[in-house]
Amino acid sequence: MLRELSVFQRSFPLVAPFRISRGVKHVAEVVTVELRQGDKTGRGEAVPYARYGESVDSVLEQMQALRAELAAGMGRDELQLRLPPGAARNALDAALWDLESQLSAVPVWARLARPPHATLVSAITLGIDTPQRMGEAAARLGSGLIKIKVDAEQPAARIDAVRQAAPDARLIVDPNESWDIALLRDMQPALERARVDLLEQPLPAGADDDLVGFASRVPICADEACHVTQDLPRLRERYQAINIKLDKTGGLTEAWRLLRAARADGFRIMVGCMVCSSLGITPALEIAREAEFVDLDGPFWLQHDYPGGVRLRDGLLQPPAPAFWGG
Secondary structure (H helix, E strand, C coil), rough: CCCCEEEEEEEEEEEEEEEEEEEEEEEEEEEEEEEECEEEEEEEECCCHHCCCCCCHHHHHHHHHHHHHHHHCCHHHHHHHHHCCCCCHHHHHHHHHHHHHHCCCCCCCCCCCCCCCCCCECCCCEECCCCHHHHHHHHCCCCCCEEECCCCCHHHHHHHHHHHHCCEEEEEEEECCCHHHHHHHHHHEEEEEECCCCCCCCCCCHHHHHHHCCCCCCCCCEEECCCCHHHHHHHHCCCEECCCCCHHHHHHHHHHHHHHHHHHHHCEEECCCCCCCCHHHHHHHHHHHHCECCCCCHHCCCCCCCCCEEEEEEEEEECCCCCCCCC
16 A cells, blocks of 8 residues: 655744754754555654754755655665665654554554553753853752753853752753863863763764763763764763764664664663654653663743643653554
């Protein structure tokens, strides 16, 4: 039976500006896929990311190029060979997982031989602001897991403000590639003083040779430096953890392979997301169940999300309705 492919752009206004080291986001621009076969429709979503040379138009073009093959029955394994890792492959891969689960009546979690989804602790992200405002926001969050966005300006003051306001919280610090090795060395006492659990991609991915032989007092996590399984050998001397994002791996299919290989290599596992809807992060819940650090608060930056999607209460991420995706 032939399939019908629909791809389109969606814009989700944010509840507040989301500021990181490389800019400010006011709207989440995503690409959505619907793949219909008979009375079943598989869905997927991805976020084109300029950091990786992507745009909405480039992602739509990649998808449209495979329209005939997807309609004729292309599967996930062939998709891995036809598209590189990235947003286009992620959205299509998610739609195929969803469609396969509906056609087989077997949920994705069962196909991966895992138990049903359970509530998870997710990080809540604090965008870059003044130390005072970041402290005030941290005080409202209290305990749990807090992710602090910083850049090269006043990082210690911002981290200290959050720690003082949330003395019992676990902390992830994310400079988004904005530090150099000198600043990383200088920040070691502040990171240790604030009892930071994880430092995410402090140096640019292309400059992380400086991490070879560097003994950090806080585990360092590869984000922009880690996309797919083939990246792991290079990361061993530089990082102690990896952040798995489906928009980097090109979907759950490769993310699952990366998870297994990284665990075998002794890496600690984080799972993250872009600013996106519940449709974008629900496939990542399959990785989150295996992760030590979960950072899937993307939908909670949106003014409006899909009905039946994930919910976040007191730092606890509750899974979506069973029929939302992959059920």
